[in-house]
Amino acid sequence: MAHEMITSVQNPLVKRLHQLLDRKGREEQGRFLVEGAHLVQEALKSGAEVTTILYDHDRDMDPACRRALESHPLDVHVVAASSAVLGKLSETKSPQGIVAEVKKTAADWRTWLDQKGSAVGDLLVLFLDEIQDPGNLGTILRTAEAAAIDAVVLGKGSVDVYNGKVVRATMGALFRLPVFTRSLSETASEWRADGGRLLVSSLQKESVSYDEADYSKRTAIVIGNEGRGVSQELMSEADQFVHIPICGQAESLNAAVAAGIFVFEAQRKRKDRLR
Structure with a gap:
């Protein structure tokens, strides 16, 4: 033709x-x-x-x-x-x-949550707090889709999810994974009001290792900004603080790497619980 x-x-x-x-x-x-x-x-x-x-x-x-x-x-x-x-x-x-x-997709978070929540109680989602690097965001979305995460909520102030580098780094995951951009503080409050739990990645005194955390039921894992981590506003909403122990000399992990460790550990524990 x-x-x-x-x-x-x-x-x-x-x-x-x-x-x-x-x-x-x-x-x-x-x-x-x-x-x-x-x-x-x-x-x-x-x-x-x-x-x-x-x-x-x-x-x-x-x-x-x-x-x-x-x-x-x-x-x-x-x-x-x-x-x-x-x-x-x-x-x-x-x-x-x-x-x-x-x-662009016209999907609405509240509509999606109401529809999905009525059919699936044990939702597992990622909240991303002002992720700035396009490569990090794209990799996180690709990894989240590979781990069968239900959705990702991208906080305002983050890099544009439709940025070319982000889109390329997702390797197509963007077309299959529900991604919403909205206020994370508002979303966190709604999430908890609906019975959801918030696991915040942070090195607080009471923080538990990622492999000891409880990822059951309706859970959101919060990954913070590459430089400052999770905002104080979201920290105040946390039901549990979680971290990944560092065995070497590095001070921290790349945000995308940390997100990958959390989501695959969460799915492993959830599958073990169903056996």
């Missing part, structure tokens, strides 16, 4: 999509860009609302992306473009030959 061809970086569509490389543009349009054959394929396969795909005319579309596009339930505007256009829409040193425009 022949597709529309765009060769100029001054094309109105290209100019509009270029704005999505900036957080302000993403917020104004309610959309974001996905770059690379793997991520475009994951977006299509996961049922994300892909609206536009541009691929390098000289390289043709990746066969796996083409197959995923054919089975995608929604109409997608497909454009063959010059390498200059793809370069204009790329954040990587070597443009990967295909980008997709995707609508």
Whole structure:
């Protein structure tokens, strides 16, 4: 099938999509860009609302992306473009030959919690308190999805979840894992009012080791900012403080590594309890 061809970086569509490389543009349009054959394929396969795909005319579309596009339930505007256009829409040193425009999810935390909570009592979620590094956030989301965490709540003041580096680091997990950005203090209060527990990662005097913590029932694990840790506001909401013992000389662990240790230990304990 022949597709529309765009060769100029001054094309109105290209100019509009270029704005999505900036957080302000993403917020104004309610959309974001996905770059690379793997991520475009994951977006299509996961049922994300892909609206536009541009691929390098000289390289043709990746066969796996083409197959995923054919089975995608929604109409997608497909454009063959010059390498200059793809370069204009790329954040990587070597443009990967295909980008997709995707609508942001409109999921609401309270609606999701009410629906999920009525069916599943023992929810396990992550609260992320002002995570700043895009690589950290992307890795945490990828790890959370691998550990079958029910959802992630990203506190206001964190890096944009639709930042290109974040999206690439998730390796597609962003399209399958419920992620909500909202006030964590408000969310923590609601969570506890609904019977949920808050496990806060912090080296308090009364803190217990991660492998001694109780992750049963409705539990949220709070991971703090890379520099200052968890805010005092959230610390005051804690039901239990947890930490990961450091055996060597390092003062602390990377936030993404710590989150991974917590979520897999939580799932291990929860599975053991059901045996």
